[in-house]
Amino acid sequence: MDVVVDPGLEHQAERARSRQGFLMGLPAIIYLFVFFVIPLGFVVMYSFATRTRTGRTELAGWNVEAYERLGEAVVRAVAFRSLWIAAVTTLLSLVLAYPLAYFISTRRPATRNMLLVGVMIPFWSNFLIRTYAWRVLLDSDGIFTRIMSGVGLGDGRILFTNNAVILGLVYGYLPFMVLPLYAAIERIDWSLVEGARDLYASGWSAFRRVVWPLSKPGVIAGSILVFVPSFGAYVTPAILGGNKKGLMGSYIVDQFMDARNGPLGSSLSVLVLVVMLMGTLIYFRQGGRSL
Numbered sequence: 595m596d597v598v599v600d601p602g603l604e605h606q607a608e609r610a611r612s613r614q615g616f617l618m619g620l621p622a623i624i625y626l627f628v629f630f631v632i633p634l635g636f637v638v639m640y641s642f643a644t645r646t647r648t649g650r651t652e653l654a655g656w657n658v659e660a661y662e663r664l665g666e667a668v669v670r671a672v673a674f675r676s677l678w679i680a681a682v683t684t685l686l687s688l689v690l691a692y693p694l695a696y697f698i699s700t701r702r703p704a705t706r707n708m709l710l711v712g713v714m715i716p717f718w719s720n721f722l723i724r725t726y727a728w729r730v731l732l733d734s735d736g737i738f739t740r741i742m743s744g745v746g747l748g749d750g751r752i753l754f755t756n757n758a759v760i761l762g763l764v765y766g767y768l769p770f771m772v773l774p775l776y777a778a779i780e781r782i783d784w785s786l787v788e789g790a791r792d793l794y795a796s797g798w799s800a801f802r803r804v805v806w807p808l809s810k811p812g813v814i815a816g817s818i819l820v821f822v823p824s825f826g827a828y829v830t831p832a833i834l835g836g837n838k839k840g841l842m843g844s845y846i847v848d849q850f851m852d853a854r855n856g857p858l859g860s861s862l863s864v865l866v867l868v869v870m871l872m873g874t875l876i877y878f879r880q881g882g883r884s885l
Contacts, residue, residue, distance in 0.1 A: 637860050640653075640860040641660050641857055641860035643660075643857045644659070645854075645855050645857050649855070651856040660857035663858055669845075672845045676843075679824065682760055683760050683763040684817050684820045684824065687768050691816065695771075695776040696775075699780040713772050714769060716765075716769060717769065724766070725829055726833060728762050728833075729834060732751075732758055738752075753836075754836035756835065758834040759830055759841075762834040766830060770823075771817070778809045778810075778813070782809065818874070822870045826843045826869075827843050828843030828844055828847060842862065845862065846863055
């Protein structure tokens with residue numbers, strides 16, 4: 595006997611499920627609106643404000659002067675330097691994280707869980723403390739400097755340089771690259787790799803034609819998760835780089851705290867948000883939904 599489903603009842607049940615889901619997510623929606631949407635609206639609003647000669651920000655005279663200043667040579671230099679450091683950090687993180695994620699995903703479940711815990715252990719301590727620990731290691735009397743000097747590789751002093759900043763960023767954001775890569779590689783059907791080897795494909799060819807394309811969603815997700823915070827990083831460049839060469843995060847803070855130029859600082863913040871939005875769009879367009 596066929597069961598006839600009333601379309602009206604089915605529609606009502608669907609609406610009830612929708613209302614239930616909305617009510618369950620309402621606290622999170624309110625939280626995001628109060629602590630994210632409203633502050634973001636103020637940042638965008640202040641980016642169109644006017645800075646007076648005394649350093650005050652007036653919302654009465656709205657203009658795009660702050661956005662016009664984004665084309666100045668100093669802003670371009672800071673932006674390109676930040677992009678370069680973020681790109682190098684992302685590339686190094688990918689080179690280090692991919693073999694580790696591949697190794698973890700091919701272990702037994704018990705070993706795999708222990709290795710994943712090891713990857714997440716840095717999250718159990720404060721990021722600021724971990725960054726200061728690197729400053730101690732890279733100092734002129736630190737262990738890293740002594741080892742470099744002992745093996746004859748110069749004085750080994752890289753503190754307050756771009757290399758120290760990149761090292762700190764790679765250390766800080768490496769788990770953000772490992773975890774998406776592990777999630778992507780762990781879901782690969784390894785029978786496809788065995789089939790490629792049965793068809794006389796070499797190990798490198800099987801990796802290039804099977805493993806790498808199937809793990810690409812994890813590569814894209816991890817790259818975005820590392821690149822975006824590295825582009826706007828402030829703590830690591832301030833501690834390990836000494837802010838000798840301005841990066842985007844420190845330059846924005848300087849506009850608010852020292853130069854008292856709220857509109858320019860807000861427009862730079864909007865620029866960082868645009869970079870984040872572009873990264874998110876790339877993630878969804880290039881296969882983020884398949885993760």
